[in-house]
Amino acid sequence: MATRSKNRIKTLPFSFKLVLNQWIVSLFGFDPLAEHKDGSRKIRPIQALAKPLKETQEGLDSDNLHYFYKALAAHLPPESRITKDELLRYEHNIVSHTLMINERRERPIVWKYFQWLSLLFAEIYMDRFFGSKDKLRAELNDYLDNFNAYWAEQGYEEEISSFIEDELNKLCLQNATGSGKTLL
Numbered sequence: 801m802a803t804r805s806k807n808r809i810k811t812l813p814f815s816f817k818l819v820l821n822q823w824i825v826s827l828f829g830f831d832p833l834a835e836h837k838d839g840s841r842k843i844r845p846i847q848a849l850a851k852p853l854k855e856t857q858e859g860l861d862s863d864n865l866h867y868f869y870k871a872l873a874a875h876l877p878p879e880s881r882i883t884k885d886e887l888l889r890y891e892h893n894i895v896s897h898t899l900m901i902n903e904r905r906e907r908p909i910v911w912k913y914f915q916w917l918s919l920l921f922a923e924i925y926m927d928r929f930f931g932s933k934d935k936l937r938a939e940l941n942d943y944l945d946n947f948n949a950y951w952a953e954q955g956y957e958e959e960i961s962s963f964i965e966d967e968l969n970k971l972c973l974q975n976a977t978g979s980g981k982t983l984l
Contacts, residue, residue: 811958812951818974819960823943824921825849829879833950853913864895868916882924890923901983909983918973918984925971937963 822832822845830836830845837843838851852875857867869891873884894916902908911919928936940963948959975981 810956812956816951817960819944819947820925820940821846821921821974822947823940824924826943827881827924829877829881833947850913850917853917856913858910858912860895864899865891866895866911866916868911868913869894872920886927887920890920890927893923894919912980914975915980915984918975922971922973922984929968933965933968937965937968 825832825845828849830848832845834845835842836845836848838847852871853868856871860866861870869887873887876882876884876887898909898911925936928939944960944962952959973981973984975984
């Protein structure tokens with residue numbers, strides 16, 4: 801009878817490997833490697849970021865800005881590396897593209913908070929990608945070094961390899977089935 805080795809390599813669950821998502825969340829001042837709580841309940845960092853948006857009204861206000869933008873701008877932590885000016889620039893891009901798409905639609909798109917966050921994350925990534933691929937890669941790999949060190953301290957032997965320039969030209973949106981990825 802064969803016995804199993806007790807020295808198995810401890811591998812990270814897939815949801816922990818979403819380095820790009822975690823890096824973008826970290827830009828808002830939420831450390832994805834730290835514990836976050838809502839009261840006594842443990843939550844993921846993305847939930848902490850999204851909390852002010854969940855109860856926010858959908859749609860655009862009289863200034864043609866999403867209510868989500870206003871809620872997030874009002875709740876940006878002091879540690880955020882995304883400035884209010886950058887956030888407004890990203891919002892203007894999201895609004896202009898949404899209005900352009902809606903010109904040809906019978907039923908206009910009104911984004912849900914999680915869809916708007918996906919668009920915001922894509923705007924941030926593309927801004928950094930087209931601004932300076934080298935700087936983007938350096939920032940991602942700096943985050944990745946901390947990421948790998950953290951998980952090694954937790955007993956995981958698996959390590960995510962550094963980003964290379966050829967990998968930066970692809971972006972994937974991972975959202976639930978039926979959440980509007982095609983429109984995003």
